[in-house]
Amino acid sequence: MLVRPASLATWPPRIHDLFGQEGPLVLEVGFGDGRFTAELAQAHPHWLILGAEVSAASVLRAYRRLRREGIGNVRLYHGQGPFALRNLVPPRSLRRVIVNFPDPWPKKRHQKKRLLQEGFFRRLSTRLGEGGDLLLTTDHEEYFRFALEEAERTRLYRVEVKDPPEAHLRTKYALKWQEAGRTFFHAVFTKVAEDPMPWPPIRRYPVAHALLKGNLPEKLVLVKAPVVVPGGVAVFLEVARGEEGFYVLTHVEEEDLTQGLLLEVRKSTKGIYAGVSRFGSPLITDGVRGAVQALVRELERMGLEVVQDHT
Ligand SMILES: C[S@@+](CC[C@H](N)C(=O)[O-])C[C@H]1O[C@@H](n2cnc3c(N)ncnc32)[C@H](O)[C@@H]1O
Known part of the structure; x- marks a missing residue:
């Protein structure tokens, strides 16, 4: 239903x-x-x-x-x-x-x-x-x-x-x-008539993540302030430590769509993974990709190096 x-x-x-x-x-x-x-x-x-x-x-x-x-x-x-x-x-x-x-x-x-x-x-x-x-x-x-x-x-x-x-x-x-x-x-x-401008659905992507080289940071501190992303804003609300790395509770606001989602920064077999967690099956939109890009920029500032970028 x-x-x-x-x-x-x-x-x-x-x-x-x-x-x-x-x-x-x-x-x-x-x-x-x-x-x-x-x-x-x-x-x-x-x-x-x-x-x-x-x-x-x-x-x-x-x-x-x-x-x-x-x-x-x-x-x-x-x-x-x-x-x-x-x-x-x-x-x-x-x-x-x-x-x-x-x-x-x-x-x-x-x-x-x-x-x-x-x-x-x-x-x-x-x-x-x-x-x-x-x-x-x-x-x-x-x-x-x-x-x-x-x-x-x-x-x-x-x-x-x-x-x-x-x-x-x-x-x-x-x-x-x-x-x-x-x-x-x-x-x-x-x-009685139709607007000539079509209204296509929101653009969605299959993935939004990056692989980075370097060590998983001991601490991940993100400022809780709005970050401008394509078509809206994102805010990193809270960071929690998990077994494999960090979860970042993130709020993304775009036209007619507000999503709460988890981003992850964790060790993987290929390096450090930074991207969207599957939890809650969020829509991967331009705004969500923008939030992942902002997270990756923070990790670069901490000395990690991007080796694969799918954001
Ligand atoms: C004043 S109430 C009327 C509710 C109901 N139609 C009635 O007559 O009892 C307005 C409702 O619209 C909802 N609402 C406001 N903006 C909305 C939007 N953009 N999309 C969907 N629901 C919306 C509010 O949450 C609220 O439940």
Whole structure:
């Protein structure tokens, strides 16, 4: 039921591999506790519903609910909606995207964090099928107007403002805001054209490691500060000593993707290995390679010499 992007080796992804069946594909971004997702799946058992949610606690709650209710036509991705859209959804394959009560980010300086922006609508048009749509329901009028303007700027959608469907008013946040007496806003954005810029999946690599000549250092001290890597930043959070060498707990943040992973510096039969540990099966992206390169530079500074570079 949980989608691991690392296990999806092919592009475009095969929806049948993910769901074990064919059907109209629907993406819900920010499903929260999953009660709407479960209701939608039960109302449309032939729909294939992919949910994306950044909160781990919410993913767990929704996962338990879907298990409890024996629902088989939902797959959950723990991470950013745009990442799921870009990497898990084949071009022109989506019937519908549902966004219920997205975080409004009301402060001007936070507006760039909003999901429904011009760039998102443009990219979405490459994943929606003909006549595919996005349904937005919110209690936040200013964000609602913002989303309408952003979509209209692309000229890729027909936008209709309507009353929200009943089911969209039974989400956790809908009930909360009903109690508070708030008004609801709803719009349907139907794709009428496609952005000419394709949106290829994130670039991935099979390996990121180097072999070095020299002695394994007695101590490995890495500064806990952001290092600029291609497309993002990496931080070495903590170093732990293992039997064979060191493990470096590393955080890599790239567009729509945040990964925690382990790097290793250890003795191998061919010298000192510095690279990504298999633990957690991280995606080897440009940012992860950048983190390994930064680690290798530190080791060079300590006197080791690179003999093979696969970073
Ligand atoms: C205000 S809550 C609404 C939850 C649910 N849709 C409801 O109506 O009860 C917004 C949800 O979106 C999630 N979220 C915010 N940004 C996201 C993103 N970029 N991708 C996926 N989920 C996101 C948050 O973690 C949160 O659970």
